[in-house]
Amino acid sequence: MAQEKTYIEDIERTLYDIKNVDKSKYKSQSGLTEDIIRDISARKNDPDWMLEFRLKSLEVYNQLSLPNWGPDLSELNMDEIVTYVQPDAKMTGSWDEVPEDIKETFDRLGIPEAEQTSLAGVGAQYDSEVVYHSIQEDLVKQGVIYTDMETALHEHEEIVRDHFMKLVPPKDHKFAALHGAVWSGGSFVYVPEGVHVEIPLQSYFRLNAAGAGQFEHTLIIVEKNASLHFIEGCSAPKYNVTNLHAGCVELFVNDGARLRYSTIENWSRNMMNLNTKRAVVGKDGVIEWVSGSFGSHVSMLYPCSVLKGENAKCEFTGVTFASKGQNLDTGASVIHCAPHTSANISTRTISKAGGKATYRSAVKVTKNAPYAKCSVNCESLMLDDISRSDTLPTMDIEGDEADIGHEATIGRISDEAIFYLMSRGVSEDEARSMIVRGFVEPIAKELPLEYAVEMNNLVNIELEGTMG
Amino acid sequence: MNKEIFSEIPMRTWNWLGVNEAVVDKDLLVESQNLDIKIEADHQEKMLVEYRKESYGIVNINIGENASLKLTQLQLMPQDCDHVNEINVVLEKKARLQLVAVETGAKSFASKVNIILKGDKSQADVSLLYFGDGDRSLDMNYVLEFQGRKTVGNLEVYGGLMGESQKIFRGTLDFKQGSKQAKGYEKENVVVLSSGVRNRSVPIMLSGEDDVVGNHAVSSGKINEDKLHYLMSRGLSPAEARKLVLEAAFNPVLELIDDEALRQEIDSYIKERLENE
Numbered sequence: 001m002a003q004e005k006t007y008i009e010d011i012e013r014t015l016y017d018i019k020n021v022d023k024s025k026y027k028s029q030s031g032l033t034e035d036i037i038r039d040i041s042a043r044k045n046d047p048d049w050m051l052e053f054r055l056k057s058l059e060v061y062n063q064l065s066l067p068n069w070g071p072d073l074s075e076l077n078m079d080e081i082v083t084y085v086q087p088d089a090k091m092t093g094s095w096d097e098v099p100e101d102i103k104e105t106f107d108r109l110g111i112p113e114a115e116q117t118s119l120a121g122v123g124a125q126y127d128s129e130v131v132y133h134s135i136q137e138d139l140v141k142q143g144v145i146y147t148d149m150e151t152a153l154h155e156h157e158e159i160v161r162d163h164f165m166k167l168v169p170p171k172d173h174k175f176a177a178l179h180g181a182v183w184s185g186g187s188f189v190y191v192p193e194g195v196h197v198e199i200p201l202q203s204y205f206r207l208n209a210a211g212a213g214q215f216e217h218t219l220i221i222v223e224k225n226a227s228l229h230f231i232e233g234c235s236a237p238k239y240n241v242t243n244l245h246a247g248c249v250e251l252f253v254n255d256g257a258r259l260r261y262s263t264i265e266n267w268s269r270n271m272m273n274l275n276t277k278r279a280v281v282g283k284d285g286v287i288e289w290v291s292g293s294f295g296s297h298v299s300m301l302y303p304c305s306v307l308k309g310e311n312a313k314c315e316f317t318g319v320t321f322a323s324k325g326q327n328l329d330t331g332a333s334v335i336h337c338a339p340h341t342s343a344n345i346s347t348r349t350i351s352k353a354g355g356k357a358t359y360r361s362a363v364k365v366t367k368n369a370p371y372a373k374c375s376v377n378c379e380s381l382m383l384d385d386i387s388r389s390d391t392l393p394t395m396d397i398e399g400d401e402a403d404i405g406h407e408a409t410i411g412r413i414s415d416e417a418i419f420y421l422m423s424r425g426v427s428e429d430e431a432r433s434m435i436v437r438g439f440v441e442p443i444a445k446e447l448p449l450e451y452a453v454e455m456n457n458l459v460n461i462e463l464e465g466t467m468g
Numbered sequence: 469m470n471k472e473i474f475s476e477i478p479m480r481t482w483n484w485l486g487v488n489e490a491v492v493d494k495d496l497l498v499e500s501q502n503l504d505i506k507i508e509a510d511h512q513e514k515m516l517v518e519y520r521k522e523s524y525g526i527v528n529i530n531i532g533e534n535a536s537l538k539l540t541q542l543q544l545m546p547q548d549c550d551h552v553n554e555i556n557v558v559l560e561k562k563a564r565l566q567l568v569a570v571e572t573g574a575k576s577f578a579s580k581v582n583i584i585l586k587g588d589k590s591q592a593d594v595s596l597l598y599f600g601d602g603d604r605s606l607d608m609n610y611v612l613e614f615q616g617r618k619t620v621g622n623l624e625v626y627g628g629l630m631g632e633s634q635k636i637f638r639g640t641l642d643f644k645q646g647s648k649q650a651k652g653y654e655k656e657n658v659v660v661l662s663s664g665v666r667n668r669s670v671p672i673m674l675s676g677e678d679d680v681v682g683n684h685a686v687s688s689g690k691i692n693e694d695k696l697h698y699l700m701s702r703g704l705s706p707a708e709a710r711k712l713v714l715e716a717a718f719n720p721v722l723e724l725i726d727d728e729a730l731r732q733e734i735d736s737y738i739k740e741r742l743e744n745e
Contacts, residue, residue, distance in 0.1 A: 069480035069488070333482075362485055367663075382678035385645060391673040391684075394485050398667075400660040400690045410643075410675050410682040 017268065018108065019237040020101045020208050024127060028084040030211065034058060037181050040084045044150055044184070047157060057170040057180025064174040070360075071298045071327045076272050081244050083182040085127035085209045091148055093134050102126050109235065111204050119231075120199035121146045125216055127209050128184040139197060145190040146201055149217050152188030159190065163219055167250040167278045167306075175246045175274040179215050183248065186216035189230060191257075193223040200229040200262075205247070207236040207271075213244040220249075224282075225256040232261070235295065238268035242297075245271055251279035253287050255309055260288040262447065267295035269325055275301050283309030283338070290446045291318040293330050302360060304333045307341035307369075314343040319443040322355030322387070331360035331393075336369035336402070343374040348440055351380070351387035361393040363404060370401035378408040381439055470494050474552055475580040475609040477638050479674060487636055487670050490578040490607040496552050500524040509533040509560075516727070517541045519573070525553045529565075533587065536564035540725060544737065545573035547602070553579045561587030561616070568724045571598040571606065572737055578607040585612065585619035585650070596625045597721035597734075600633030600665075601741045611640040612654075614647040614680070625656040626721055628714050630741070632664035638672065641684065645676040654684035659691050659717050661710060661742075707743045714738065 026043070028036050037058055041051040066073050089099045095112050106112060106124050115122045121135035123146070130148035139146070145156065153160050170180035187203040207214045214236075222228050236243060245267060253259045259279070267273050273296035279287040289303045305314040314334050322328040334343040349357040359380065365372045380389040391408045413435050421431035437444075474497065476489040501523055507513050509532035517539065519525055531537050545551045551574040557565055571579060583592045592612060600606045612621040623639050641652035654671055671684040691713050699709035715722070715735065725731045 069482065360481060362482060364485075370663075380673075380675070382675060385648075385676075385678045387676075387678065389675045390479060392479055392481050393671060394481055394487055395669045395686060395688065396485055396487075396666070397660075397688055398665070400663045400665060402660075402688065403690075404686070404688045406669075406671065406684075406686040408671070408673055408682075408684050410673050411680060412678040 017237045018105070020105060022209050023088050023101065024085045024209060025088040026086040027082050027209070030082045031079045032058070032061070032083060032178070032181070036083060040182060040184065043086070047153070049161065050153065053165070054181050057177050060170045061174060061177035061181055064177055066174060070300050070329050073272065073298065076242060076244065080211060080241070082209065082212045083215065084184055085212045087126045087129055087131060089126065089131045091130050091151070092132055095132060098132055102131055105206060105208070106132070106204065109204065109206070109233070114202065118199065119202050120197060121201040123148060123187045123203035125185045125203065125205045127207060127212060128214065130185050130187070135201070142195045143192040144195060144197060145188065147188055149186040149188050149219065152219070156188070156190070159221070160188070160219065163221065163250065163252060164217070165248070165250070167280055168248050168276050172276065176248065176276050179217070179246050179248045179276070182213070183215045183217045186218045186247070189220040189228065191222045191226040191228050193226060195226045197228045200231050202231040202233065205232070205234040207243060207245065210239040211241040211243065213246065216247045218247070218249040220259065221252045222254060222257040222259045224254045227258040229260040229262070232263045235266045236268045236271055239270050241270065243268070243271045245273045245275060247275045249277035251287065253279055253281045253285040255282040256284045257282065258286040258288070260290065262290040264292045264447070265295055265299070265301070269295065269297050271296040273299040273301065277301070277303040278306065279304070280306045280308050281312040281314065284311045285309060286313045286315070288315040289317065289332065291316070291330070292443070292447065293318070293320040293328050296328065297325060299328045299330055302331045302333055304335070305343065306335045306337060307343065308337050310338045311340045312338060313341070316343070316345040317443055317446045318347040319440055320347070320349045320357050320359070322349070322351045322357035324353040324355060327356045329358040329360060333362040334364070334374060336365040336372040336374065338369055340371045341369055342372065345374070345376045346442060347378045348443055349378070349380045349389060350383065350439070351389045352383035354386045356388040358390045358392065363395045365397040365399065365402045365404065367398045370399055372402045374404045376406040379439070380408070380410040382410070382412050472497055474578050477609065477670060477672060478611060478640050478642060479672060485668070487638065487668055490580070490609060490636070492552055492578050493550065496524055496550055500526050503527045505529045507531045507535040507537050509535055511535045514538045514726070515540070519543045519545055519551060519553060521545070522549045522551065527555045529555070529557045531557065531559045531563035531565055533560045534562045538566040538568070540568045541570070542730060542734070543571045543573050543577065543579070544733070545577070547573070547575055549574050551577040555581045557583045557592070559583070559585050559587055559590035559592060561589060563587055563590045565592040567592065567594045568721060569594070569596045570721065570725070570734055571596070571608065572734060574604070576605040580609040582611045583613065583621070584615060585621055586615045588616040589618045590616055591620040592622070594623045595721045595724055597718050598625070598627045598635065598637070599738055599741070600629045600635050601631040602633060603631065604633045606633065606635040608636065609638045611642060612652060613642045613644065614650040614652060615644050617646070617648045617650070619647060619650045621652045623654040624720065626718050627656065627658040628661065628717065628738070629658065629665040629667055630661035632662070634666040636668040636670070638670040639684070640672040640674065641682050643675040643677045643680045643682060647677050648679040650677070650680045652680070652682045656686045657717065658688040659714060660688060661691060711739050711742045714742070
């Protein structure tokens with residue numbers, strides 16, 4: 001008897017796929033040359049050291065090879081990527097001053113509305129530049145700085161110079177070097193000692209131009225005993241040419257501080273998302289990552305936490321949904337460098353319609369980290385037999401005092417679970433729906449409220465027939 | 469450089485972890501001792517392979533329909549030797565493999581095991597014991613490839629590490645498309661006895677088929693202090709207490725070795741190492 005499969009719809013993308021007419025004020029030539037980098041740097045009025053940094057990064061980029069692991073990146077042709085697209089808009093603190101088409105884009109994405117209801121500050125980047133930034137006045141009075149990276153580079157140059165690409169040096173990998181050469185936009189956050197930012201800050205990155213790259217840099221410093229919740233969102237409309245995202249996030253969580261960094265990535269299906277995120281955590285500090293990867297054609301994203309101070313902690317919660325035409329290679333890494341550090345990594349991956357989801361992780365415990373504890377849990381759900389789901393964790397443990405555990409499961413929705421729920425009076429469709437919702441629940445409950453709607457799209461399932 | 473890649477994991481990861489491949493001296497790979505075995509359909513066999521002197525051993529096995537093989541491979545090389553060994557098995561329909569492997573010898577060794585569950589309802593149960601001490605280097609790469617329907621693969625690994633030994637264990641469950649209703653299970657328990665140890669584990673699960681069940685788990689930690697204190701309070705020396713706890717940890721593999729004398733030999737070997745540490 002022919003059996004039908006469970007069908008789970010892709011995320012509704014219409015909202016994200018609305019394109020604006022390209023009204024950019026300036027576009028660099030496609031490709032990557034010293035002249036292009038000098039041009040970008042001049043337009044941004046970079047200090048000399050930053051120009052030098054960019055040029056050195058270009059040298060490193062030219063020396064490094066593509067990674068010999070992970071998804072195939074051979075279709076990425078840097079000669080066809082426009083690395084800098086300046087929108088026809090100046091950075092402002094008022095939505096009324098943002099050009100109408102750009103404002104409408106962010107309206108559709110719900111950013112101004114969220115700003116009114118649930119955020120303490122907002123940054124909005126359109127192509128290569130931030131077009132809007134705001135922060136509540138009471139936070140400014142407490143010394144909190146939340147601005148775009150270009151402004152920070154000029155107004156807080158020493159802080160930026162001391163931290164910029166110190167956690168993710170250009171030599172780290174080829175796309176870190178690329179980022180160092182052509183970075184543009186992004187957010188800078190500084191939370192002074194003892195200040196608790198109770199309401200989240202959010203930066204949203206929108207790439208509108210076809211064939212372009214976005215290379216925003218996010219630098220967050222949370223001083224001793226301070227706390228912050230930062231939300232990052234990103235999307236782009238779909239084009240028939242490859243777009244590239246090679247952002248970089250550097251997070252400095254000092255002693256006793258706490259930072260929650262939440263991301264919902266919903267790039268279009270022509271995007272190569274090669275992003276690098278890293279945090280260093282001081283004594284008694286806490287980094288919490290909440291990461292949702294739904295979009296892009298190819299993703300390589302593995303937030304890294306360096307637990308440098310004694311008793312530093314990391315919590316990583318991630319969900320990845322790979323559908324048709326997607327190869328999402330995601331995960332996390334943790335490096336324990338001090339005694340009594342601890343980490344908890346929990347991920348869920350779903351693959352369907354030929355999508356490929358890979359979970360990749362690394363846990364490294366150095367000799368200097370006795371009594372380190374780490375627990376890794378990865379669950380993968382496959383919704384058909386044309387998709388792929390791969391799990392590739394690595395543990396590298398030095399010393400005899402670490403306590404490390406790893407668990408992973410892979411499979412599909414079990415018939416037994418469906419039958420059990422049906423025996424309790426639940427319809428078959430609802431039973432499947434409940435199981436998928438339950439599968440992503442540990443992640444969904446960690447997401448910021450404003451992203452609950454987006455997550456609901458994920459579990460907006462359409463069920464037909466019986467289990468395959 | 470006089471080195472050569474001996475084995476690689478089926479899917480590469482970050483190079484900085486140093487686990488993508490096992491590299492050995494070319495000299496070790498010059499001359500291999502090959503053992504080709506065919507277990508005819510409906511036959512049951514038992515085999516013992518022992519490595520006690522420097523060699524590159526390759527065992528190729530085909531297990532016919534409804535046949536079974538219990539293969540015990542013991543690597544008890546002297547401490548000053550390097551060693552590589554390799555097992556390749558193909559299982560036909562309803563064939564069964566029980567592999568008991570013990571890797572306790574050699575200064576530096578690399579082993580690779582590739583088991584293909586080709587026939588429907590074939591099953592492989594793999595039990596591995598490894599023990600590292602001194603400055604020994606242990607490198608293992610085990611792959612269970614599920615091709616047939618309703619295939620079953622279990623990989624249970626028990627390890628003990630002390631001194632400044634370094635170990636990499638890679639265990640892969642690879643569910644190929646079409647391996648419907650296959651079940652795979654992998655477990656590695658490592659007991660770490662010294663602060664100078666480096667312990668790397670790579671439990672990989674690859675799946676191109678949704679109708680499978682795959683699980684893997686790894687735990688790594690020091691020997692249970694409460695157990696040690698209890699045993700020492702009963703008059704055992706620290707070495708004796710550790711040996712007893714380790715023996716209990718290794719028992720699931722040791723008890724599968726049919727030959728009592730060999731079991732005693734391995735037991736004595738580990739005890740001696742613990743006492744010399």
